[in-house]
Amino acid sequence: MEYKNKHVLAPMVRVGTLPFRLLAAQYGADITYGEEIIDHKMIKCDRHINEYLGTTDFVERGTQNVVFRTCPEERNRVVFQMGTSNAVRALTAAQLVSKDVAAIDINMGCPKSFSISGGMGAALLSKPELIHDIITTLKRNLDNTITCKIRLLKSSEVTVELARRIEKAGVSALAVHGRRVPDRPRDPAKWDEIADVVAALSIPVIANGDVFEYEDFERIKGATCVMVARGALWNASIFSPSKSSWEDVKREYVRQCILWDNDVKSTKHTLKEMIAHYSSLELPEGKAVIKSANTENVALDESDQQLRIHSPPLYMAQILLYHSSICI
Ligand code: FNR
Incomplete structure (x- = not known):
């Protein structure tokens, strides 16, 4: 996976399933994240080849519930995003899907109480040893690109310190959502604080927050890749220089x-x-x-x-x- 001047579809629960990812790619997205899937759920799945649709499905055992569906066309650009609080469980879940996706990403920014109470998402931001454990375990055992997605911490200095530790653990790129954990979506993303992380790291940074028009991709200075969530949800043709209705x-x-x-x-x-x-x-x-x-x-x-x-x-x-x- 190459992280240079890429336009990225952000992970979005209930939105980022196969049709939406293909739609975004059709309009120009270079990298497309799936919705966050919790490791507990993934390890209950079996991998099935769906001959009828031409897809690979991960289906919850004993049910018809398709937890993750992908197809060969997106193999080189799809990112499987996972919620986890445990390195061994994360690896078990990632191993199931590793042949079918380009990269595995760990969600370290979700502020929802479901994630936090399970020690996942933004709860990881205050546990650098656990972050290290998860990343190094995945790196040692998988051939996939490993990345993670964080939010800003209470100051630029603290964010940069954590970002450096994550870089050292061996990720190939770091996505930074330019909001703090308590911020609401309507609060403006702090692009200047993302820029501080970009300046401090040698690995590519995927900048995320408040990209609503194609021109906004250029406004986040210095970042090697730019990620968009709501702008794409509302109109996936944001990835194209000429927006469709x-x-x-x-x-x-x-x-x-x-x-x-x-x-x-x-x-x-x-x-x-x-x-x-x-x-x-x-x-x-x-x-x-x-x-x-x-x-x-x-x-x-x-x-x-x-x-x-x-x-x-x-x-x-x-x-x-x-x-x-x-x-x-
Ligand atoms: C999200 N976000 C999100 N983040 C993440 O890491 N995993 C996820 O599964 C989700 N799910 C999700 C669903 C929906 C409907 C939205 C709107 C957002 C957060 C998202 O990826 C992104 O970080 C923020 O929305 C900020 O980007 P924008 O919206 O300012 O471009």
Whole structure:
């Protein structure tokens, strides 16, 4: 994995499943993170080749629950992000998926109480020995690129000190979200403090925070890569110099969700975020998404709907054609 002038899709729970990652890549994302998956959950999964979709699925034993789905097309750019508080468990989970992804990333920034109470996410920021243990264990036993994603600490000096320790432990790159743990998403990202980390390290830094337009990729000075979350969630064509309308992006997203049989909860959540940002969930479209029980019902593209209803063979042919063009 190369970390030079790359535009990166950030990890986003319930959003960053296969269709959304492929969508972002279609518009120009160079590196695409999956949603955070907790190691406890991953180690309960078996690896299945899904011949029908052309994907590799990690399915929770004894259920049909697909915890992580990927495909060969994204093998060289997909990052598997994990939540963990234990080096051995992290390794067990990472070993399951290591052949199918380009990099493994450890989430060290999640401020949610679920993560913190389990000793994961931002709880790791105050445990440098455990960070060292997790990174060195993964490095010693895997061929993948290993990275982690942190938030800013209480001052630039303290952040830089931790970043240096993480660099020493052997990560290939460090993603820095330019907010402190108690900050809210509406608080502005502190790009100057990210710049302090960039200046202090020799490894690439992936700068993250408040990239809402393509031009913003250039505004985070010095960072070798720039990562975007909400700007991509609202309109994944942010990765392209010529932005598409959010309605077009939304339709393409739904199409991808159908093609890759995305979990309906993820599809609905992502669509609701897009609609709430640009329109309103109170309008008919928003209400229809909230009500829909499966991904097909969520399909908003009139022509696709007509095709499916009036000419199922043509619709299937369209799906097969699409798959053969991207998966072979
Ligand atoms: C996130 N974020 C996040 N971070 C992470 O490390 N793992 C995750 O799974 C998630 N999940 C997630 C879901 C959603 C819906 C959002 C909006 C955010 C945080 C995200 O990756 C990023 O660090 C912040 O959102 C800041 O970037 P932006 O939004 O300012 O570009």
